[in-house]
Amino acid sequence: MIMNRSSASLRDKLGVYLVTAEPADDSTVELIMAAVSGGVRVVQLRDKNGTTAERVALLRTLQDQLPPEVILLVNDDLAAAVAVPGVGVHVGPDDDHPAEVRRRLGDRVCIGWSIHDLDQLRDKSALAASDYVAASPVWPTPTKIDTTAPLGPEGVRRLRAMLPPALPLVGIGGIHAGNAGSVIEAGADGVAVVSAICAAADPAGAAADLLSVVAAATATRS
Ligand SMILES: Cc1ncc(COP(=O)(O)OP(=O)(O)O)c(N)n1
Numbered sequence: 600m601i602m603n604r605s606s607a608s609l610r611d612k613l614g615v616y617l618v619t620a621e622p623a624d625d626s627t628v629e630l631i632m633a634a635v636s637g638g639v640r641v642v643q644l645r646d647k648n649g650t651t652a653e654r655v656a657l658l659r660t661l662q663d664q665l666p667p668e669v670i671l672l673v674n675d676d677l678a679a680a681v682a683v684p685g686v687g688v689h690v691g692p693d694d695d696h697p698a699e700v701r702r703r704l705g706d707r708v709c710i711g712w713s714i715h716d717l718d719q720l721r722d723k724s725a726l727a728a729s730d731y732v733a734a735s736p737v738w739p740t741p742t743k744i745d746t747t748a749p750l751g752p753e754g755v756r757r758l759r760a761m762l763p764p765a766l767p768l769v770g771i772g773g774i775h776a777g778n779a780g781s782v783i784e785a786g787a788d789g790v791a792v793v794s795a796i797c798a799a800a801d802p803a804g805a806a807a808d809l810l811s812v813v814a815a816a817t818a819t820r821s
Pocket residue numbers: 616618643645674675689690691692693694711713733735743769771791
């Protein structure tokens with residue numbers, strides 16, 4: 600799908616953001632479709648050990664099957680996104696710079712940037728090139744062990760206060776239905792999760808539960 604960067608709905612769509620568990624395989628497509636049936640509207644294919652060719656094949660299958668309102672991104676792999684027009688990219692401080700990703704992909708795809716350290720906020724061109732940023736990690740998580748110190752909800756609050764108000768923010772790391780509300784109360788627009796959906800016996804139900812928690816916390820905040 601093609602995302603218009605000025606779309607006011609990106610902030611709403613980010614409410615529950617699915618990042619896929621590794622390894623990516625045929626079951627990944629089924630899992631994503633279940634999460635989407637539960638209400639997820641932003642999906643990131645994260646497959647650190649696959650090849651670009653494998654990621655491109657999966658992204659093409661997903662583009663064929665996903666409803667057009669779902670925003671599809673790939674983790675790290677700019678070449679895969681170039682090969683599948685309409686797919687966005689999530690990058691972190693060790694990846695291609697968001698401004699370079701924007702230059703290569705143009706204005707009509709979604710670009711996300713991880714913030715592990717508040718010093719990254721000095722990088723104005725990265726912020727300007729990003730459609731959303733991620734507070735990384737909110738809590739420790741066995742899903743990704745090479746992270747920096749957890750920010751906690753207080754770190755999310757500080758980050759929100761320092762960001763341009765129009766730039767959407769999601770939290771990631773150790774988030775589930777039991778603690779997602781505190782991430783939203785701290786000022787995030789959404790929660791990005793791997794295990795809370797991918798390891799659930801009922802991924803569609805888990806997505807729907809997370810969405811209700813996020814909606815309730817968003818309503819309380821505003
Ligand atoms: C939504 C979201 N937030 C953060 C990350 C982490 O990105 P990065 O720091 O580049 O680490 P890897 O995922 O590449 O290991 C993410 N992928 N998605």
